[in-house]
Amino acid sequence: MKINKGILSCLAAALLFSLFTFTQSASAAVPSPWLQQDIGSVGVAGTGNYASGTFTIQATGTDIAGTADQFRYVYQPLSGDGTIVARVASISNTSAWAKGGVMIREALTTGAKHVSTVIEYASTSGAQMVSRSAASGSTATVTQTGVAAPYWVKLQRAGNVFTSSISSNGTTWTQVGTVTVSMSSSAYVGLAVTAQNNTTLNTTTIDNVTVSGSTSSGPAFVKGINLNGAATTIEGNSWISYASALSSGLSVSNATSWSGTYSFSLNPTPDATTQTMMQSALYRSAPPNGQGFSLNQTIANGSYQVYLWTIENYQSNFRNEDVKLEGTTVATGIGDLALGSWAKYGPYSVTVSDGTLNIDILRSTKGDPQMTGVAIYSTGGGTSSDTQAPTAPSGLASPSKTDTTVNLTWTASTDNVGVTGYDIYRGGTTLAGTTTGATSATITGLTASTAYTFTVKARDAANNQSAASNSLAVTTNASTGNRSGLPWKSGVYRTTNDQANWTAIQNFETWRGRLADITTNFPYRYSWDIMTVNGAFFNGWQNAPWTPTYAVPMFPENIGATFSACAAGSYNSNWTTFANNLVSHGQGGAIIRLGWEFNGNWFAHSVTNANMTDWKACFRQVATTIKAAAPNVKIDWNVTRGDGLKAAGNADPALVYPGDDVVDYIGVDSYDQWPPAFNDATWISSHIGGTYGLQHWIDFAVAHGKKFSVPEWGLYHGAAPNFGNDNPFYIEKMWSFFNSLGSTLAYEAYYDEDVLTLGNLSYGNNNPNSAPVYNSHW
Secondary structure, eight states: OOOOOOOOOOOHHHHHHHHHHHHHHGGGOSOTTOEEEEESOOSSOOEEEEETTEEEEEEOOSOSOTTSOOEEEEEEEEEEEEEEEEEEEEEOOSOTTOEEEEEEESOSSTTOOEEEEEEESSTTTOEEEEEEOSTTOOOEEEEEOSOOSSEEEEEEEETTEEEEEEESSSSSOEEEEEEEOOOOSEEEEEEEEEOSOSSSOEEEEEEEEEEEEEEOOOSEEEEEEETTSOOEEETTEEEEEHHHHHTTTEEEESOEEEEOOOSSOOBSOOOHHHHHHTTEEEEOSSOOTTOEEEEEEEOOSEEEEEEEEEEOOSSTTOOOEEEEETTEEEEEEETOOOTTBEEEEEEEEEEEOSSEEEEEEEEOSSSOOEESEEEEEEEEOSSSOOOOOOOOOEEEEEEEEOSSOEEEEEEOOOOSSOEEEEEEEETTEEOOOOSSSOOEEEEOSOOTTOEEEEEEEEEETTOOBOOOOOOEEEEOOOOOSOTTOSSSEEEEEOSOSOGGGHHHHHHHHHHHTSOOSEEEEOOOOSOHHHHHTSOHHHHHTTTOSSEEEEEEOSSOTTSSOOHHHHHTTTTHHHHHHHHHHHHHTTOTTOEEEETTTTTSSSSTTOOOTTTHHHHHHHHHHHHHHHHHHOTTOEEEEEEETTOOBGGGTTBOGGGGOOOGGGOSEEEEEEESBSSOOSSHHHIIIIIISSTTOHHHHHHHHHHTTOEEEEEEEEOOOOSTTTBOOSOHHHHHHHHHHHHHTGGGEEEEEEEOOSSSSOOOOSSSSSOTTTHHHHHHHO
16 A cells, blocks of 8 residues: 655644544544433533443533523433433532433423433532423422432433432432423433533543433444454444454455554544554555455344445545445445545445345545445344344453452453443442443442442343353452542642642542542742742642642752751751641641652752762751651652662662661652553563562562552653553553552552643543543542
């Protein structure tokens, strides 16, 4: 295949178009059969995403109230009676009356009849049953105060009688109210979020969603194949890799494989997984007109819709293609695109009667026919239907758990057509399941020290359900006393020094659905006054719910101070002032990362051959002085992973260990860099193992009777091969690593920022593959 690596110059009009289409593409980020849209005149378009059993919904809107509503709706059709249950896990503070919950709605118009069970941000408003009994009529509200997210909500329809209920645990329910609304039997059931603020997006997370009743979901997703690429998620559906497809009924003829990256921008701007999918393809080089390559997929007889994806990556209007399904031409001349443009074509309808879906991608009049991806949906019908159920999942296990969550994994089922998802059962209660082919899930909203029993069943596109997996009994951990609920203290670097930035930490908590214990901070260090007397952090973090960690040098930079003077105690009075101010501002239990990352060569307080003796004595002076005035302060002797004393010829950092009497924690800052960990071999050899790797410092901490910490960790963006960029493997390994440490781990804090490392997960789009992995665990 011919590839042009030149960089495109982008016209302003094209940029505007790209931005527009990127906003629109968000509507596909929930799995079938879910749909979504904004209802009413919202100020900022909303979004909905699904990952690991959790819906994350962003919305503006003035309210679900009055005669017209404005909100984001994630929904599916409902015919007749039905019930929806969900847990509103978190609601961000865009207004005390911001709300999220479940709804049954007659129509998708702003004044439609509806009934909802919602939780508002403020517990003084609590839970509400909101209903509108006449189109464009006023709403009625029944309120139960004193509850706030996380909280369970339920809405049942029996004829025209709607019952609204709430629960703290998903088991014992309290009725909020009942109401009679004369509503069409054809309605919509789903999740509703409004910011009660038409300029600021509210972020609400909802999990444990189940819908029962007769839903009409339209075509059912059967299979997506990333041609010559890896397994991925496209439009909320789980696609299999090309290798997996070849081992599960796909045969290919006359095609050549290609993969690579582009130096030009794609138009319209795709989401991250679609971008990656577009970087691999099958093609045939310069065949005669009417010839090309074939994809032949074994599949149950029936009726289907087929979608195809392609991109122009050589030169503008280089190629055009015809498509045949089962020997019948369904498209002509597609793929005639400008350089960098991509398109999704379809749906193309086809009926399969011989057990194999034949797809021919043919040259029309020019260029090399190619395709990057194919998706197949079932519409039913045909000469026979799929009645064969998948095999039962096996090996159901729980690799980790906390006091409120249980992680489940299992071995995949097989099916004659293809497994489309798994249903997870907690006792007799059906949970949301994976809705894709994923073979792991995190169950949230559980109670500490409580026994639960789980099973899993597989299902296919025809809704054939397998027998149950093995039954797994799991007892959640006892409550840790940590705000996060984790066995260790978990935190974040999000912003620094200013109480006005509490919101950033709270947004991080909302995004991950778990409170933080720790904040990482870097006070300014350019004078004694700002470090020890008038620093913004004293007032900024006063009465904060988090334990602050402060990275501070032994003395301010660029003022002529020396390690020898520090070692002699010349600066002790300054550190006494610092400690007294911590105590007087309610921070007497802060963690001080004194001289952090001293083994590097990038700070003025780094250890060198010349200052080694004085550095160690200086550390002891400062730590002893701080603890004399603030005895509950914890001192963290904090290195960076993999380095010796770089400015001292890479000598052993233990040469400047100041002593067990002045150190509380042994800390290691560790990022996905130098080298990044893309596989177990590198993870073991260079992150866990290797010279001064994580295990070295764990052993050091244990030998000295100290707790271990990871004050900074995260993704790091930069040029290959030294930086991992968006690397979900690394996030997964860090989660497993932390869980393996037990009581040895004191705390960890993720570096969630977009300036230096570009490792931000809770906002922005730098790491779309890694963010859901972190979110599924923490």
